[in-house]
Amino acid sequence: MTSRSPKTTARTSSEARAVARTQTLLKGKDGIGTVRRTTLPGGLRVITETLPSVRSATFGIWAHVGSRDETPALGGATHYLEHLLFKGTHRRSALDISSALDAVGGEMNAFTAKEYTCYYARVLDTDLPLAIDVVCDMLTGSLILQEDVDAERGVILEEIAMTEDDPGDVVHDLFAKTMFGDTPLGRPVLGTVDTVEALTADRIRRFYKKHYDPTHLVVAAAGNVDHATVVRQVRRAFEKAGALTRTDAVPVAPRDGRRTIRTAGRVEVLSRRTEQAHVVLGVPGLARTDDRRWALGVLNTALGGGMSSRLFQEVREKRGLAYSVYSYTSGFADCGLFGVYAGCRPSQVHDVLSICRDELDRVAREGLTDDEIARAIGQLKGSTVLGLEDTGALMNRIGKSELCWGDQMSVDDMLARMAAVTPDDVRDVAAELLGQRPSLSVIGPLKDKQADRLHTAVA
Template sequence: MTTARPSSEGRAVARTQTLLPGKDGIGTVRRTTLPGGLRIVTETLPSVRSATFGIWAHVGSRDETPSLNGATHYLEHLLFKGTHKRSALDISAAIDAVGGEMNAFTAKEYTCYYARVLDTDLPLAIDVVCDMLTGALVLEEDVDAERGVILEEIAMTEDDPGDVVHDLFAQTMFGDTPLGRPVLGTVDTVNALTRGQIARFYKKHYDPTHLVVAAAGNVDHATVVRQVRRAFEKAGALTRTDAVPVAPRDGHRVIRTAGRVEHLNRRTEQAHVVLGMPGLARTDERRWALGVLNTALGGGMSSRLFQEVREKRGLAYSVYSYTSGFADCGLFGVYAGCRPNQVHDVLRICRDELDKVASEGLTDEEIVRAVGQLRGSTVLGLEDTGALMNRIGKSELCWGTQMSVDDMLTRIAAVTPDDVRAVARDVLDQRPSLSVIGPLKDKQADRLHQAVS
């Protein structure tokens, strides 16, 4: 259903659509597109007393040039530092005073700012978050002060090799490209960023056409639209009445990296390894089968890798597989943390299992169990308003469509053993690459190439 109506004040027309009808008004998802190109999506859940409000920006670290690496994340911090209406203390105190939670996160392809509050305090959350997004000052003194905070965050991350190894793997697979560089930036790039660079980045990427507003919980769609529109109009952010939203990302990037090995020698108690290969883009229809494959291979305590590496041989405490899907490409990886002298045994077992699944597939029993596990985890992961806001906001930004939970469960249940075996051949039958962090001796490090040969 689509409706278009002018406001009582004669303003330009907004277009509203019901994307998912829900049942008896529960779970109804609606979208309104304002004349300035701002999209507002809501999911109504009257049975709860909370609401989560978020704004998604169509910008991530892959939009940065080498000299701007870390600018997206830097800007995320600066939007909390104050606006024309509020100081940094005012922003945090407003949400703290009603017992709410407020945060943000930056990824490679998007950024999100959100607040979770009682339903009665939703107008406050809308006003605060909209003010941050439209009225940030990005002052020189704030840029200088926050630089130290971000450098500390980089240092904190560097102290956790279990995190760093995933950045190293992205670099191994993508090289010196936007997808291969760290979201946080580096010490050198953060130190080099100027107020002018960040301010220009803000102006370019935080236009309403690049934003999606999402709210979920005990919310009324028309009320949310009215409050958001008022906040953006007060900030003078909806002046382009002919503007249209930017389309979801697309592209045809092909990852051709194979057999690359990166080793970072550090004096850690464990060696941290990621063995992986190109995966699937997030729009690839085979992603449902890949999700089942990932779950069966390394997604739980009954998964093949967990059983073979940890349960049967006791070689690692943590071992799992994962997928990352971007607009035009993806990654499939296996992570393990183990004692340095057991790295080669762990890699041999992981490689053997990947090769075996690529050539023989999984058993029907493994696939049935993985389908059930994935269906259950999908539903359990959407049991709070924050998760619902994430789902509808990211879906609008990345796909431009919404899929109901029932439709998602249907797609997972429809995956057949043949589908899983086919995607296993497509993905796992590629020569992998490897990233390792740990105190390996020279002979051990030299042998790492055997795992990808």
């Protein structure tokens, strides 16, 4: 190996620093709400939103990897890895990681989804350098030791068991399987007992090295933060780990997805000795980049998004058939879901399904009234603003936007897009989506004749 003189090394480092690019994506008023992005030479993106009026900051790192990136043999690897990054690095033990944030009253956690993973810490603004150092160390210096893999396997199996004990959660995994079949989007994020037991430390290390390259990461910070300071501290942490050596690296583009098989008219019933029957009735929805998603958001809110929604009024208020009933949407890179959930007594499952199906058919044929649409738009606008009242929500918004869309939309622009939705927009998307033949997933203590009758709900 040819050695390099200190002079050459210094020049290379200087050249690398020269190519960092900083952009102001959203300009706030008097600096409040300003969003900036810096792309470092190693392809790492750092994005911040400044809110000087608060005393806290939330720091997160988003990874461009989720459970849909797993092969069948790697089922649950993304979530397993999320756990393992808390188990220790070259510089810190698992106790060092947790105690560092506990000592300053901070909060630290992570979550894994179908298309991304996020690690974050919320601290006092004065403790942001500590949060940056700890989280960056976790992402760049994880050891993934065999003994940690073996120990954490039991924890994850317990998490799977805990989820299995909650049929209200399991029914949504069952519905994904009903809609997407044996595809990455149809499989559970946690994996299964069999796949988790089969995962090895070597497999997880290879998965880590492939998907946690700086080009696959977005660093996001929101609150009382200074952009240049955050960039400098993040850069120092990543360079300390030797993670920014590729000066010509380019960040990966937002996921364009792989066309996923979606089915119609399928019924999946899982027999469980539960007190309630848990039901999801739904249809294929819209991809998260579809411009019609604003109209779909209004439709979802009016149909099952609150106490004044049609489903809540018809199922709960007028007939008392369920305590919990709502509709929801899930958008992925290339497809989506629109679903209706209800939990009810097993003897009333057919009545609940009949009402829900009737409402979906009616809205598909007739649309919503102007009053319903106006009320839904107002509800959406209010909930959007109220949901962004803390630094964690702001960090989530800018980090996910950068990873999934590659750009930022101001809150004012979001509110304007909602306000611009017309009754015809909502009627068009309702006719297209709700006019499809639905699929159905049910968990509960249903008898054979009851289960056989469920097919009529999707006929």
